[in-house]
Amino acid sequence: MTATAIGRARSSRVLQGSAWILIGLGIQALLGFLFWLLGSRVATSDELGQASALFTAIQFVNYASGLGLTIALARHATRRNAESDALFGWAVAATVVSSVIGGVAYLALVDTSATRLVTGSPGGWLLFSAYTAGTSIGLLVDVRLMAARRWGWLVARLAFIGLIRLPLVVLPVSIDPALWLYNLMLAPAALVAVLTIPVLHWIGAGSISWHRPQTLGSVARYAGVNWVATLSSQAPQFILPLVVAQSVRPSVNASFFLAWTVTGLVFLVPAAIAQVLLVEGGKDADGHDSEADAAGLDLLEGDDPASSAAEGSSAAVVSTVTAEGRAKEALAFSLGLATVAWLASLAIGPLFAHVFGPGYHRLGRLLPSLMVAGIPWAITSIRLSEARIRRDQVATVAITLTLGLGILLPTLLFVPDGGTLAATRAWVFGNVAGAVVAIAVHHRAMRASARALVPD
Template structure:
């Protein structure tokens, strides 16, 4: 019997005690709660926005916000993943975190500034950012805040301090995000962007404060090339994999915007945000699996089984619920969203299991450092998603949702094959080294004395 099943058969006090004792379940719980509160706040945010702003403004703003998420992940250069892997055993956490913060800040300035400069040619629908200089400055600053907020999340995960992350991202950021749309209606689509961006700025500021005060990490303006160089290959590989994954997520709404127009783009974005309530649980459990697997590789098989069972137990019933009530849920945003987006939401809800499968296998590849397979799996995902979208989108909006599900399923299947092949190689490895063990035990007495 797995640990997850045994926990479900306990009484409520025993369940709580079991979760508190198990780092994987405890981190998963706080991360899922954080993402659920964040997604619920996003759900309410987009309901308010859909009621307060025209659908065309929602379509343009949602695409701009999606671009900010893409830029912020680009600016991380894989350092968020590296921090989760290295901080638990680091002897100089202050230097590592400070170097990461300085690097990400500089990269965001360059990347977001370049994006704004190229907007008139790359995305004319978003050219309202150029209406005034302060909008350009605000865009760059808020893009940087979004990147830093993502980076600091990794610090809390690495130190098993996800409860702090819950307070900051789940409560504080959500409250700010929901409160601001009312005050920014006059700014049009840029007002929607400001409401989201200012919430990220508040969360990033609070996170840096708590890292210094609660985690006692000496965070300061500092950069060390030596610190960065030690993990550069691992960081850049994760950066490439994350970039490929995010390209599909962000380019998909942009393709819908350019091919079908702002109203279908708004419909797809709202449906995708609802589906992210389901997907966030898979990523939360995957992050906990990665953090705990980085600490104790010997327990990885058990961690993998427990995390898979937890994903299935959480996501399957939730996906069925969303699929059954897709129409009424979208009706909360407006009749046009329910009329045009119900089929897409049903497909996206069904695809939550494929997304969970992809998340589980991709995090296992990160733990086991199968860097080449990790990149290849992301190439498969992007190729399938964008290929289906480009070929079939003119037949209906639902094909964007179908492309998302099939891309995740294809990527997860590729990663699973890589994991099985790696496991088979490791099974045969001990046999090759078995006859070398007696030699290893015959050590030089001088070496033994020196070691003592």
């Protein structure tokens, strides 16, 4: 049985892709930790805080101005053909425009000690916008690498970005240490993303084209729906810690921030697995669409209608079985990792509290309380990808709105008075509610699919 399971894992593209993603995230987390550790040696805590605040700001702008493009490419631009290349090109153009607008709007509206570091000169505004656009392009490039299954290149890109920063951190420079760390954190990522585009063709991961895509209208609508869904589902990741910071003492918020950072990294794992499933599932769905079109063409050319219908039905059954198999693999893998992570947090939380000292004793409770939400999130992320593969916009919006509102409403109502305890409860409640809705819409879709396959 073990040999069979190992053989199935080796042959599963979803599990292989997920394993590569985990390697990339691990390398990224390690090199990021080393970067900030070295940064603490050349900058004060205030300067380090300003640099990290600017980095967080660009992440926020990327989230708010993403337009749903990564999801649209993962679903509709997985082939190495002219249409996929054109969709990629227009997505790059759209993300540059939205990133520049979002970056400028953020700097114009937010006035903090961190933003004042870059708003003092036109060059500062330009660099901030360029970094925002470059990091957004990097997300699109990663989707192309995933679609082409160039996993080694994807991991190498992340590793190169992290490694090139480290020796530069300790260089003696004459500029503000906060600005130096800010530029070091973002410039390599933005530059490597742009330089990777011409390399895509060379490594067999497609190319870029500026021709108008034939499916532009339908893909734009799909991206828009998923952009709204992403805004609602990911809003808690930005609003919840902000409300906590404004509601509790700084010493309490320090423990929450550390626990929240670790939780956010772990939550990326099911999201990455779901992204791989979306890419592979999109290929399955596109293949089924092609076979259905071929069956229709045979019918127009005079082939036996019963034979053509049977071929189309057979293709649909094979596609459905393949999609269900991939989803089951992804769900089992994601759930297993989330459960292991939560169990590990039961020991790691108190350990972190001991290492950081008496002022961080809340870590022992906060980390497991936040991490347990990873189990329902593992279910939600996979079922959400399945809904996107089916182009089920109602299910997509239902899942993401439930997840977002299930966290935001309790956060706004109870965290100002209840502090971190209310925050962890809101986090868990929203994720459980999202999982319940995700399971419900999945069962509804499976029943509808089963009825469609039963001949009249």
